[in-house]
Amino acid sequence: MEKTILVVGGAGYIGSHQVKMLAKRGYEVVVYDNLSTGYRDLVTVDNFEKGDLADKDRLKEVFSRYDIDAVMHFAAFIQVGESVKNPAKYYKNNVVNVINLLDVMLEYDVKYFIFSSTAAVYGEPEEIPIKEGQAKKPISPYGKSKLMVEQILEDYDRAYNLRYTCFRYFNASGADESGRIGEKHDPETHLIPLVLQTALGERDEIYIFGTDYDTRDNTCIRDFIHVNDLADAHIRGLERLFEGDNSEVFNLGSGDGYSVREIIDKAKEITQVNFKVVEDDRREGDPAVLIADSSKATQMLAWEPKYNLEDIIRTAWNWHKSEKI
Ligand SMILES: NC(=O)c1ccc[n+]([C@@H]2O[C@H](COP(=O)([O-])OP(=O)(O)OC[C@H]3O[C@@H](n4cnc5c(N)ncnc54)[C@H](O)[C@@H]3O)[C@@H](O)[C@H]2O)c1
Numbered sequence: 001m002e003k004t005i006l007v008v009g010g011a012g013y014i015g016s017h018q019v020k021m022l023a024k025r026g027y028e029v030v031v032y033d034n035l036s037t038g039y040r041d042l043v044t045v046d047n048f049e050k051g052d053l054a055d056k057d058r059l060k061e062v063f064s065r066y067d068i069d070a071v072m073h074f075a076a077f078i079q080v081g082e083s084v085k086n087p088a089k090y091y092k093n094n095v096v097n098v099i100n101l102l103d104v105m106l107e108y109d110v111k112y113f114i115f116s117s118t119a120a121v122y123g124e125p126e127e128i129p130i131k132e133g134q135a136k137k138p139i140s141p142y143g144k145s146k147l148m149v150e151q152i153l154e155d156y157d158r159a160y161n162l163r164y165t166c167f168r169y170f171n172a173s174g175a176d177e178s179g180r181i182g183e184k185h186d187p188e189t190h191l192i193p194l195v196l197q198t199a200l201g202e203r204d205e206i207y208i209f210g211t212d213y214d215t216r217d218n219t220c221i222r223d224f225i226h227v228n229d230l231a232d233a234h235i236r237g238l239e240r241l242f243e244g245d246n247s248e249v250f251n252l253g254s255g256d257g258y259s260v261r262e263i264i265d266k267a268k269e270i271t272q273v274n275f276k277v278v279e280d281d282r283r284e285g286d287p288a289v290l291i292a293d294s295s296k297a298t299q300m301l302a303w304e305p306k307y308n309l310e311d312i313i314r315t316a317w318n319w320h321k322s323e324k325i
């Protein structure tokens, strides 16, 4: 019998790609989302349940209606800068509300959980590429909120046999090949969508935050990973739990680093638009280089990224153009 997966935050950027892939692989999918930063039209399955994670009664209603086998959790607030100014908002939604969800899962005897964590748990890295065992010293309330949930999950596993797979994403990017769903954040703070909005003429210029880093072209270096490669890893992480494997934490990145200038140049090449670029001061809290060592995922999940940087920008461009029509 097909398994039923509850995707919390399935109307958001990464969650909507996960939903589409799960359905394509034959899973029954239920989306739970309050549409605070998500969009109903990004949901490509029929079972959409509007609700807030703070509302336990609504969650219980959904858990009684469907025979849920596992939960994939994408719902969170994601802006690092905002988390510094308003930490309460982040600890409530990214920590307290996850505890609500775990409570209801345990009440309904649902014991498999997939969690979206982030490279932000490492803070300023000690070594590049970053392995899972490196010190976790998050510098923002956003990064701390994710690390707290990772720690809560360890305890819930020990005490309540809740099995989880936790993924620390590096820079999620790109869009589904169909052009039907893609990255839609408001406000947008991520580099690639901002660059493409500039190419579309929706912004007058793109700012490079910092040109004095100790890197090959003095701009920051990041590891961009296609959203469908993330979704594929999540399904592998889910299936290993169904097979009885233990809880684990995995980095998810491509292992390749590209600088901000390299991203801008590649976007100019792919879009064939020569937009304006302005050199600006550093943005607070940005480490110079973040590159993942994802060999644990490669070994234990037989996972390899299929999309390269060119594919990432091409699919994202395809989506941004379709959004404008
Ligand atoms: N985008 C990235 O580059 C990135 C990198 C690392 C980790 N992550 C993590 O991945 C996850 C998804 O990120 P995204 O970029 O898709 O964000 P997003 O804002 O597009 O999606 C989040 C979704 O969760 C929903 N949501 C938020 N709070 C809710 C609540 N209380 N109740 C119900 N629904 C709620 C929103 O409406 C939205 O649909 C997040 O947990 C984020 O921390 C993202």
Ligand SMILES: O=c1ccn([C@@H]2O[C@H](COP(=O)(O)OP(=O)(O)O[C@H]3O[C@H](CO)[C@@H](O)[C@H](O)[C@H]3O)[C@@H](O)[C@H]2O)c(=O)[nH]1
Pocket: 078, 118, 119, 120, 169, 170, 171, 172, 189, 190, 191, 192, 194, 206, 207, 208, 209, 210, 220, 221, 222, 260, 283, 286, 290
């Ligand atoms: O207009 C812009 C926007 C960004 N950048 C730079 O581009 C790089 C990438 O920035 P961004 O796309 O905002 O991603 P990150 O700050 O690297 O953070 C993302 O990737 C992290 C993991 O690496 C996750 O934890 C975060 O949630 C996610 O937002 C950084 O050096 C920024 O300074 C610019 O120069 N100009």
